[in-house]
Amino acid sequence: MTTLVVGAHGKIGQRLCERAVSEGLSVRALVRNEEQQNELARTGVETVIGDLEGDLAHAFEGCDEVVFTAGSGPHTGADKTLMIDLNGAWRCVEYAEALNMKRFIMVSTLHREPLDGPDALVPYLAAKRAADYRVTASTVPHVLVRPGRLTDDRGTGHYSIAVTEENGGRTSRDNVAEAIVHLLGTPVTDALDLPLLDGDTPWSELEKSLSHG
Structure with missing residues (x-):
């Protein structure tokens, strides 16, 4: 089974591609240009150039599932948020x-209510x-992965599904990438909404407690 990673050049996407290749998973990385393509070549991942705001259909050909981890980034305006985080995801x-x-598989956010977030993040x-x-x-079986505040801390491979005093609502990007690789290696589920925070539970134990819709 081949997985298309949308947002493969992002901080989670790069980590995900590296781990997936190391696990022998078939992954195709969607990138915006040749520069990004060359940067990802070192991981050995297959790449395809496409644009979430433009030509995209060809990237999906021959793929069986999708991981969407693209984002407009904190330094862009609401127009890019609309075109990438909403319309780009919708098109995918x-x-x-x-x-x-x-x-x-959608990399989402733990914060479900926009008005509860900081003013700068409300559009996102x-x-x-x-x-x-x-x-x-959608008619497609799905997983919503909901990390908390993302960090560049080294991943531990241990998780929590709740905010605790210890994790402070944080999730390592390493841990997000590793969790998705675990998901790629599991049978497809009809629906799964997964809060994902740093914690002390190994994936093997966390997986047993997940409730599938």
Whole structure:
């Protein structure tokens, strides 16, 4: 099974591609240009150039599932948030539906209510909320991965599904990438909404406690 990683050049995406290749998983990395393509070549991952705001359909051909971990970034305006975090995700779900893909994994956020977030993040959180709705309304089996405040701390491979005093609502990007690699190696589920925070539970034990919709 081949997985298309949308947002492969991002901080989570690069970690995910490296881990997936090391585990022998078949991954195709969607990148925006040749510069990003060359940077990812060192991981040995297959790459394809495409644009979330433009030509994209060809990237999905021959793939069986999608991981969407793209983001407009903190330094762009609301227009990019709309076109990438919302419309880009929406289009990816439509392509996945048209091809009857086996699974759509969305890297979302723990914060479900946009108005509860910082003012600067309200457009992003609103876009993510709408994109999540589109994923859950889709005919494609899906997983919503909901990390907390992302950090560049070294991953531990241990998790929690709740905010605790110890994790302070934080999630290492390493841990997000590793969790997704674990998901790629598991049978497809109809629906899974997964809060994902740093913790002390190994994935093997966390997986047993997950409730599938």
